[in-house]
Amino acid sequence: MVSSCSLTRRLDDNQALVRKLKLQNVDKEFSEQALTYVDRQQQPNNWINLQLYLTFNKKGKNNIGEPPSILDSNLVEYSRMQIEHFLRNKGYLKARVSSDIQIRKKKAKLTFTADEGPLFRIRSIQDSIGDSNVRLLYRINRPRFSHVQPGGRFDTDSLAYDRDEFYQIMKRNGYYDFYRQYINYNYDSTFNNKVVDIKTVIDNPDGKAHHPTYKINNTLITISNSAGRSTGKADTIQVDSQFRFVDYSHKFHPESVTRYVFQRKGDLYNIDQQSLTTSRLSELNVFRNVPNPVYIKLPDSVNRKLDSRIDIIPLKRMSDRVEAEFLFNSGRYGYNLGNTFTDRNIFKRAEVLQIKLNWSVLFDNANTATAGSIENQDFKIGANLVYPRIIAPFNVPTLGKYGVPHTTFSSSLQLFYQKGLVERRSFINSLTYDWVETARKQHTLTPISIEFSNGTIDPIAKSTLLSQNRYSYIYLIGRTVYTASSQYTFQLNANKLNTLGNFTYFRGFIDVGGNTLSLISKVLNTKRDTAGQRTLFGYAFAQYAKAEVDLRFYRYLGGNERQFIFRINPGIGIPYGNSNQLIFEKNYYAGGANDIRAWLPRTLGPGQFNRAVYPDSTTRNRLKYLDQFGEIKIIGNAEYRYKLADNFFGTKLKGATFVDFGNVWRLHETSDNPGGQFRFDKLFQSTAIGIGTGLRFDLSYFIFRFDAAFKLKDPQFSGADQWVLIKHFDELFHTGSFKNTYEDSHNETYRFMQLNFGIGLPF
Template sequence: MLIIIGSGCSITRGIKKNQVLVRKITIKGIDEQFADAAVNYVDKEQQPNNWLNLQLYYTFNKSGKKNIGEAPAILDSNLVEYSRFQMEKYIQNRGYLKAKVTDSVVIKKQKAELVFTAVEGPMFRIRKFEDSIPDKNIKNLYNANRNKLSHIQPGGRFDTDSLAHDRDELYLLMKRNGYYDFFRQYISFNYDSTFNSSVVDIKMMIDNPAGLKEHPVYTINNTLITISRSSSRTTGKADTIQVDSQFRFVDFSGRFKPRTVIDYTFQKKGQIYNIDNQTLTTTRLSELNVFRNVPNPTYEKTADSTHRLDTKIDIVPLKRMSDRVEGEVLFNGGRYGYNVGNTFTDRNVFKQAAILQVKINWSILFDNGNNVANNSAIQNQEFRAGVNLIYPRILTPFNFPLLGKFGVPHTIFSTNYSLFYQKGLVTRESFINSISYDFFETGRKQHTVTPINIEYSRGIIDPVARQALLDQNRYAYVSLIGRTVFTTGSQYTFQYNNVELNSYNNFTYFRGSLDIGGNVLNLASKLFNAPKDTLGQRKIFGYAFAQYTKTEIDLRIYRSLGGERQLILRLNPGIGVPYGNSNQLIFEKNFYTGGANDIRAWLPRTLGPGQFNRATYYGTDSLTRSRLKYLDQFGEIKIVGNVEYRYKLADNFFGAKLKGAVYMDAGNVWRLGKKAENPNGEFRFNNFLQSTAIGVGTGLRFDLSFFVFRLDYAFKFKDPQFNGADQWVLFKHADELFSTGTFKRSYLQNYGDNYAFAQLNFGIGLPF
């Protein structure tokens, strides 16, 4: 932006003196419901430029070697006339059959305004509709479905889009009911608009094939499935199996069992041809993620006159194995580090399109400068390793129907291990094993069920840090991060409208989860009179087990504001309750906030709980401060709300779409009841607003189609660790945003750390 501003911001600086730049389009005389769409019929090269796109083009394309930004829209009289004609045709197609459009151009200082003026005339309505369908079977099928598929109704507005819509819907109706040889050309419309009363009579005709009295209905016969090698070659030896009376399976790769493809071939012998089953077969086979190319099945008519179709499915598989290395550099609030990961994938375990993934990840974070006692030292490290085996079907001890109509279902066997080390505080390790099922009830409703989830975790606290925490009466925190816990449980998640998340439609997204643990172990411990530890908690296999219930909701409302502008409202509450054999949640089951995806003005896990003030346990000793500086703040209750407005800045910014956002985040985490270690950290309705944090900010999104790179700059607007008017830090201490004064010096003295008004977040993907 500084480069652009420094080089001059005139929007005409890059065009010749004899050229004129189109800067405005004005449309007059068009019905309001069509005016916005009418603008789109102005030729693309005559559409006014986005200011930033144009400046980027002027700045970076002087050499002619780069394609950045957007070329200037130079006035072209031929394109203006073409645009006038297209707009006139558009209005006539909306039912104003006598409409006329004229154009004019207003030029001032090399800037042009295009003015299109319409005289619409009367709107024509449909007076009468009739059809001519000699094939009685098709006529009966049409009559049974007309009300739900047709946009042509007597009394309604006449427009050609309705004719095109009805033709397409009728074509699909035929293709779904066995009419393989049916084409759109069989459907035609005649309409008479010669009446002075502005009405139209419409007649629809569906012709029979030449020389035939009716359209034939086709059924599915045999199916040949051919899988080539990954190189697309179909040579050499092949595994050939006649599976049953319908399916013949030929596999040149030698890597697949027949059921891998047959399970997701939704065309069965004897059924009438249905184009939806053809599309469904292609879609589901592609979703298996083991095939590189899955074209639509092709059909050949049998040699006899029985109107049967032999099906051919030709598939090219992906390479069976792949290995991907990923890495990123992290910068966050004076801390920096890196994250390196490796993912090995085997795409066809047991020849059943089961995917085996082995993931290893190592991250390390340094503290840079702000922590005098621990300057430039390793702040924390984490090593993670996991193995996932993903089957593209539901595997159970009993027969289960194939739930593949709306998406490929999965059975996921998962094992994950993590080892986390925070300097001077704790070493934690966890081991989690689970079996999960996910499937689609409809195209929008997705269920994930985890009937078995086994977790083991333990923490070892640094002796000095342990004593410092005990001296501050933070016994619960010592127990939370330093104990060994074993539990089993079950989980359930429901998602609605996940398929819409990358669109600009108006929709509501919902995700709800329920996590219940320890009940089976509690019952078993009582039945077998399991021993208790010193805290009175029963033990299984020598370890106390956790018992809890946790639920969380993510509700979002997406509203399109036209083009690529969007408003998102989000509410994300959750609560976890320990009970029975537990007096607190497992460390990993608590709620935390702050960071790049919820309240962006705070570092991850540094906000809350409630109005808890960290200065109460920092103390004055610098070594103690260094140990406890990044102590995770947690709570059993979480409420976060977000409002974000997204918009487009430039279409081509070094190969990416440049988008912007402004937002407000609000919320916190709270403790269930009063806790000695977190004064004022409990949830109370009469203190909810006082204990809620608010952050505001703006951001840039670099959209590269296959992923989004994001930068968010957020400011603390209301900080609940303070009281009264002092909470409104952005107002009360705005003069210290970029300088140091009384407030920052006082904070440094009490907290041993600088107060950060702003937080820069780097992320991959959108926050929600």
């Protein structure tokens, strides 16, 4: 077995595997970066990556894992020279680096030792710029962008940064023909004094006394058909003095494109406006390919102008996506089928219409009396019409600098059936605006959302609930109610969520409903129902306020994409005025693949509520799938992420270790949920804790996730009995007295472990 796991088992006798790499006597500021200059083939393999390669690539095909880093003296020498060159670029102009190779049992250790010498600093900075306009532009902007200052460390990377920054400034100010090669640096080092004098030189074009500037002239926009061909008859429109629109697809109104062309006739050429145009047209989600504009210089040498051409290939107008999932858990199994139909550009203004259908069915095989029967069904159908602009009764500027704004008209119908308990119907209509204030700040405003819900309780279930004093559930799931609400969401740093780095993500959400309806009902003095609530159109309406915060701290820990994330997600909903309880859809629920993963969705809490309070097995079976809810939630997560393998059957394999904690609580003590009230003095006692580990299969365009989570602390029990994993670890994969007792009192098996499959990261 040891032989079969040996990392050197497939090496020839004259080969050695690089297993250790050491760098000595390098400034700590640059030591980690200096290691990257060691040739990739001479850096030690990740153990898992190499084992995958040796196990699955029997014929030398590099499809899985990574090939062994075999010692190569030529590459070692090349690496030594690269490190030496890097140190000199960082100001150690006299740096020398030596290398040493030690081999033992076909394993090599590489040691690079540096003699850095003195650090050279900048004594003076001058410039030599022939064009007076360019010289003025450089001197005005240099204090803002330059990393090169007198007294600072001499660093060629900083010089390269300065060159690129000023190149961008020139490109923003009309200098279309300007190139980086015009910018050069002359530097003179005095070795004995350890100082360097720098001169920035910006040359003029050959044979010219200055650099020319250009202005935008006419713009030709050409849209091919979805096959990428610009043939046949086209819709040709001269929009205005700048834009000529040629559409071979016959599908687009000119305004849908010209709105997001930020280069205007008469403006100086600006590379930022060029990039902004390409980015926003791509974000419309109706085009397959939007290349950078092509510019043509007009022959007029006095009034220098640029004609531009934008060639676009549209996506196919219609598409359809089918998704399916199979669910299995402790004798329960089911499926989830989804279909999304997309019609792009339905009204020729880059609108996107999506029609979504979803059908979920859950069967229960655990109960032998009703094995194979449907326990619940959930059917949803919805339509979203998304416009790539803000549609309002007043003029709104094009908010496209940092992202395309959207107006979304949404409508959905949900039909839910739960065997022996309830049938519910929900109908929701809303209008939503979203826009990006800056690259870091995003806003979503739903000024109007109208929700209508109707439920019918099974007569036997209703009788059972009444006998258990569970009036809240009857009120929640068995009545007709509606509300009109407004919602607002603010997000900070959402654009960084899939990146490595140190940042803080924030999402704040508020939802207020029923106030306008309350005012109308009071003015009209409408009737009250049997519960004392005012009605409109014959039905009671809900009045409430709800707020939620999602705060996350992301910290990058270095190599192998190691990252630590801490998340805290509190929320509260308060009924008031015409309501004494939140409607079913506005409550909070805990458990599931994206919060506390050791519990199934909607099965945790509230607080310390324990289903053992049900007096008999018949009641427990009938109410087994009753959702647990609360008006307060606190969810927290701590997760450590790391890379395991670069190439695992075509995916990047990553791992995660996590701790989840939290619960949902009721605002007040109720007969429905004994022990479910939120109390500060019992916060820890009523908090659930789960631990686990997982794998992430990163396919670049999406991430498939698998998590195994374990209940560590279960708040439905008391005292030391809450620490279920510690106290009953021997029953983790076996049945004993604890599981037997639990099954007798709950009519279901206690599960320490919960497996979760998901698409995308949990947060």
